[in-house]
Amino acid sequence: MRHVSGGSPGTRRSALLVAAAAALLTLTTACGQEKGEQSPKGQNVGAEAPVEGGAGDGYGSGEGEGDGDGYGAGSGSAEGAGKAKSAGQLAVRDSKKLGKVVTDSAGFTLYRFDKDTAQPPKSTCADACEAAWPVVPAKGAKAAPGVDESLLGEVARADGSKQLTIDGWPMYRFAKDTEPGDAKGQGVGGTWYAAAPDGKKAAPGTAGDADANGDANGDADAGADGGAAKPADRAGLSTRNDPELGEIVVDGNGMTVYRFTKDSAWPMKSACTGACLKKWPVVEPVDKNDTLGILKKGFVTFDRPDGQKQQTIDCWPLYTFAGDKKPGDTNGQGVGGTWYAAAPDGKAVGATK
Template sequence: MKYQFKIAAFVAMCFTMSVLSSCSKDDNPSNPTSKGTTVKLATTTKFGSVMTDSLGNSLYFFSLDANGTSGCTGGCLAAWPIFYKEHLTIDTSLKAADFGVITRADGSKQTTYKGWPLYYYAGDVKAGDINGDGANNIWFIAKPDYTVMLANQQLTGNDGVQYNSQLQPGQEVTQYITDAYGRTLYAFAHDHNNTNVYTKADFSNNATWPIYEVDSIKYIPSILDKASFVKINVFGKSQITYKGWPLYYFGPDAQTRGNTKGVSVPTPGVWPYVNLNTAAAPIQ
């Protein structure tokens, strides 16, 4: 599960990307809502519905913002300017409750969606460009319908200890899968491929490790393979799996984005995080 990042390298790469323009973009986005809408949706062939400003400029999420504060500062902001509107008028298919505002360390304000601060990308030269998605595996086009997202931050267990990507005590920024709101999802080491062996039929232990229930698997961050996600039936409820691992929340995380307390319970490795490098669950 090794996925190591260095914060200084992030900032340097972010700054470098302010003068680079990617060749990848989506084709023919349509922006049906009026110019008076400050956040609207555009329909694209590659990404489906994406979020834009009133002029059709794409908006992005940053995976380092797992805890709801902005990790893009200094030179990073030259490449990824913040998006903020004091008075929002949103697309009718979006929910006002999903929007918020944070005050950044420098005192400026930034609009958030589902807890993710919103940004532009300087490499998008015209409305409809989506050149920033997947940049450094940490920037993703903002969408209203992600089933999972990715976070990058220091893991801290329920025991208060900081853990590295190998789940050994240590400091390291680790990438891991979350729900759409940045809330950590875990695997159970004793589960089998697409088989939940933890949850009881009466769900009496579900409060401690709630299953991640989904109606359907919609969109996922572009660096992940959608085929790795499957929906299984657990005593009449639908749970999502990743590479065969059923996914769970941890109750004491208190549905708070950025919390990773479950990685140390009862000992590291029993309830690990999952990411791009997670091995497939065993058949039995």
């Protein structure tokens, strides 16, 4: 019998260590070797991992989407009932299919029900319906950055609990949404729809959709505040040539994108939290293929401690400014000596450091 030597244990151990080191180096190249790299998921150092949903977390799992009762409950799942979970800091996700959608702090879609009413606020979802569509408690909910806080309210349910409302519409999650970004409840039973930040039905390129009372909002509301509609030829992130600042980054709506000099790229960290985010909403994740003229190195997202995901260029966190009212505005430039328009390579335009 021919004997093949596998080498000494020490030699094999050294080879394994070299291979592991090479794999780690491969994972840490997205943000530039000169300044070290973020973890593969881009999570803040010391930040808790975001909630991922799934069984046992209050979102339920659902076992069907029967629409005979308009609830989409089917056989349902009782996991959602009795485990109402605070939405925390609300956020707005820009969905290519649904338009602007309001989510909870973990990125789970919030929904509204056509059989409810907004004037006066009233929820008609209970028992089996509530198992499939867990209610969103009013307590602890905070308006999404850039959204009018006065739109948030509450409605008393039959059991005495208080449910979150947006412009009078009671808010729910869907038990079958098990991952942040899921919107499996959209259109279920012809009565359930993802909610827009103003409480209307989410709709691409519009401020809302026809509400439960048949009032057509749709295109009449689109662009009323400077235009939420995204031009067909405009990328999620692109650039424009500003007459004073030169080439700067803009989002899918043409709004100027900014950098905050108190942030850091390594470790990837945002110094803008709490009230700061109301004035400086984060730029949500953008597909790398949905960009034009933007540096691809370090074009990654990271998980903020508040549960939001934020886009970066060269690992620098990106924001927009609530004080910019229309495309082309650069009212955030130089604010506080720390906020500057972002260049295509992620640098802060005009910053002295």
